[in-house]
Amino acid sequence: MFEMIGSILKNLSSKPATRKYPFEKRPAFKNARGQISGIDIDQCIFCGICQRKCPADAIKVTKAEKSWEIDQFRCVICGACVEVCPKKCIKMDDEYKTSAYTKETYKAVQKTATEPQAAKEA
Amino acid sequence: MIENAFDISKELLHIEVEDSKINGYRFVTATCVDLGDGTLDVIYHFDKDLELKNLRVNIKKEDELPSISNIYFSAILVENEMKELFGLKIKNIAIDYGGHMLLSDEELDSPMAKQQIVIEQRKGDK
Amino acid sequence: MGKSGKQNKSAKTVIPFGPQHPVLPEPLHLKLVMEDEIIVEAIPAIGYVHRGLEKLTEIKEFTQNVFIVERICGICSVMHAQAYCQGIETLMNIQVPDRAKYLRVIWAELHRIHSHLLWLGLLADAFGFESLFMQVWRNREKVMDIMEETAGGRVIISVNTIGGTRRDMSPEALRKVAVIADEIKEDMKELEKVFMADYTVKHRLVGVGVLEPDLAYEFGAVGPMARASGIKQDLRTTGYAAYGELDFEPVVETGCDSYARTMVRLREVYQSVDLIKQAIGKIPDGEINVPVKGMPKGEVISRVEQPRGEVLYYLKANGTKNLERLRIRTPTFANIPTLLKMLPGSELADVPVLILTIDPCISCTER
Numbered sequence: 001m002f003e004m005i006g007s008i009l010k011n012l013s014s015k016p017a018t019r020k021y022p023f024e025k026r027p028a029f030k031n032a033r034g035q036i037s038g039i040d041i042d043q044c045i046f047c048g049i050c051q052r053k054c055p056a057d058a059i060k061v062t063k064a065e066k067s068w069e070i071d072q073f074r075c076v077i078c079g080a081c082v083e084v085c086p087k088k089c090i091k092m093d094d095e096y097k098t099s100a101y102t103k104e105t106y107k108a109v110q111k112t113a114t115e116p117q118a119a120k121e122a
Numbered sequence: 123m124i125e126n127a128f129d130i131s132k133e134l135l136h137i138e139v140e141d142s143k144i145n146g147y148r149f150v151t152a153t154c155v156d157l158g159d160g161t162l163d164v165i166y167h168f169d170k171d172l173e174l175k176n177l178r179v180n181i182k183k184e185d186e187l188p189s190i191s192n193i194y195f196s197a198i199l200v201e202n203e204m205k206e207l208f209g210l211k212i213k214n215i216a217i218d219y220g221g222h223m224l225l226s227d228e229e230l231d232s233p234m235a236k237q238q239i240v241i242e243q244r245k246g247d248k
Numbered sequence: 249m250g251k252s253g254k255q256n257k258s259a260k261t262v263i264p265f266g267p268q269h270p271v272l273p274e275p276l277h278l279k280l281v282m283e284d285e286i287i288v289e290a291i292p293a294i295g296y297v298h299r300g301l302e303k304l305t306e307i308k309e310f311t312q313n314v315f316i317v318e319r320i321c322g323i324c325s326v327m328h329a330q331a332y333c334q335g336i337e338t339l340m341n342i343q344v345p346d347r348a349k350y351l352r353v354i355w356a357e358l359h360r361i362h363s364h365l366l367w368l369g370l371l372a373d374a375f376g377f378e379s380l381f382m383q384v385w386r387n388r389e390k391v392m393d394i395m396e397e398t399a400g401g402r403v404i405i406s407v408n409t410i411g412g413t414r415r416d417m418s419p420e421a422l423r424k425v426a427v428i429a430d431e432i433k434e435d436m437k438e439l440e441k442v443f444m445a446d447y448t449v450k451h452r453l454v455g456v457g458v459l460e461p462d463l464a465y466e467f468g469a470v471g472p473m474a475r476a477s478g479i480k481q482d483l484r485t486t487g488y489a490a491y492g493e494l495d496f497e498p499v500v501e502t503g504c505d506s507y508a509r510t511m512v513r514l515r516e517v518y519q520s521v522d523l524i525k526q527a528i529g530k531i532p533d534g535e536i537n538v539p540v541k542g543m544p545k546g547e548v549i550s551r552v553e554q555p556r557g558e559v560l561y562y563l564k565a566n567g568t569k570n571l572e573r574l575r576i577r578t579p580t581f582a583n584i585p586t587l588l589k590m591l592p593g594s595e596l597a598d599v600p601v602l603i604l605t606i607d608p609c610i611s612c613t614e615r
Contacts, residue, residue, distance in 0.1 A: 007442075008379065029397045032397075076315065076319075079400070079406065079414075080315070
């Protein structure tokens with residue numbers, strides 16, 4: 001009947017097992033899959049392989065206007081797009097995505113080569 | 123092809139299932155496949171000592187199958203599911219939910235069967 | 249809430265034990281027909297979380313189906329992906345490298361530990377022992393952290409793919425897994441005394457929900473339900489993945505009641521720790537996946553031992569990139585008729601404990 005007494009006394013005298021979030025945050029693990037944070041748009045060749053491999057249909061690639069768009073709230077963070085990209089330009093971050101007030105998509109457009117200064121800051 | 127599969131007709135189904143029960147087989151599950159040409163393939167899987175035996179019955183969509191829940195009681199859930207999702211007609215299930223186990227009233231009938239769906243677009247609707 | 253009929257001797261009431269209940273963790277509905285606190289009959293109703301995933305797998309390509317299949321259930325997710333990948337690999341005659349087979353075993357056994365620890369905590373919560381619930385779940389956090397560190401996610405780890413695994417484990421990671429496995433074994437040794445010998449725990453579990461061995465076999469019980477009634481049935485002895493080279497015996501008890509089922513799951517935690525250490529000792533070097541070319545064609549059945557029992561996958565492919573039919577039979581689907589057999593004759597206060605001993609996972613049952 002009293003088998004738990006030893007364990008209870010040990011718990012009362014040691015520090016708590018939970019941490020005081022949001023004052024104390026745990027550093028994220030290195031290879032964790034957090035969110036798709038963006039794309040290096042200058043390297044992208046708009047082949048569309050990431051759009052075909054995505055299981056949640058979250059990526060939209062338009063070759064005509066050179067844009068790459070991802071709906072962050074549809075993404076299931078599987079990492080398939082990161083693996084199949086031939087130029088390896090999609091980046092995965094290791095912090096989870098925080099909640100937001102509106103559903104916005106992340107869109108990146110590649111500027112054309114006639115404006116070299118604008119292309120550098122794109 | 124799957125191993126140990128026998129094709130039998132609808133009339134012999136009851137006799138074969140009783141035979142399996144006497145020989146000590148355990149009923150695992152049943153699978154329904156819509157072949158696309160108006161027939162359905164129903165496969166019953168049995169197991170003894172971790173080896174499978176499969177019985178395949180090929181029937182048309184309008185035919186009726188007798189239920190095996192008087193031999194194996196654990197078949198009630200899977201037969202109700204096949205009846206609802208594929209429109210397969212099975213009679214005399216021990217506990218019959220009447221088509222409302224998984225689907226609700228306002229949904230499409232037999233959603234997993236290969237059927238043609240006509241969507242009407244009225245003017246002014248999207 | 250109840251309907252009582254005017255009979256001669258005793259009145260029967262029908263109590264709905266609903267999908268929302270403070271103690272029930274799963275959305276299962278039971279209609280209990282009762283006479284004065286003893287249950288006479290029970291009728292189940294499922295269908296609250298039907299998502300139609302079998303139809304969705306006919307629309308997506310066969311490589312994208314891995315991500316859909318592992319989201320059927322959160323607790324047994326890596327084994328769903330393993331069963332699917334093993335089925336497709338048999339159809340396309342792909343030989344998985346040996347290192348990938350051992351890595352699959354390590355992640356699968358970690359998943360089995362976390363599922364059994366979750367169940368032990370929920371059982372302690374069902375009979376009111378909250379401090380034991382919290383301590384078991386505190387031990388479970390170590391497993392979740394090591395899964396995030398090695399595979400990238402806490403619950404859905406997305407590590408299986410057709411032809412092998414997506415990630416590799418470095419030697420330091422393997423050493424860390426071995427250290428954590430030892431820590432879990434020591435932590436559970438302290439709490440084992442409470443589960444096995446505490447007077448209040450035994451009073452709620454011994455003699456409750458008895459299922460004799462021949463009834464268990466006839467109703468098709470799988471997993472720890474069957475092994476607690478004396479039936480020696482464990483699919484890992486057929487030797488898929490790397491289990492053929494590891495040394496273990498299925499855990500069997502002969503008590504046939506809820507106490508025996510608790511003991512089976514507790515001893516399986518120790519067996520999993522032992523299997524992980526054996527696999528880490530024997531893992532060979534090599535590559536982790538092979539490239540996939542071509543399309544699958546034919547039909548195949550693949551079976552895997554999940555924490556709750558045996559899962560069966562039937563795949564039919566016709567040479568295009570979409571599958572023609574994918575049928576999944578999960579272990580809770582086979583254990584629900586045994587619940588209908590155990591409930592008559594027991595009291596109303598034992599119903600939550602009985603439903604929990606079959607380890608229900610309703611989101612697997614009605615994918």
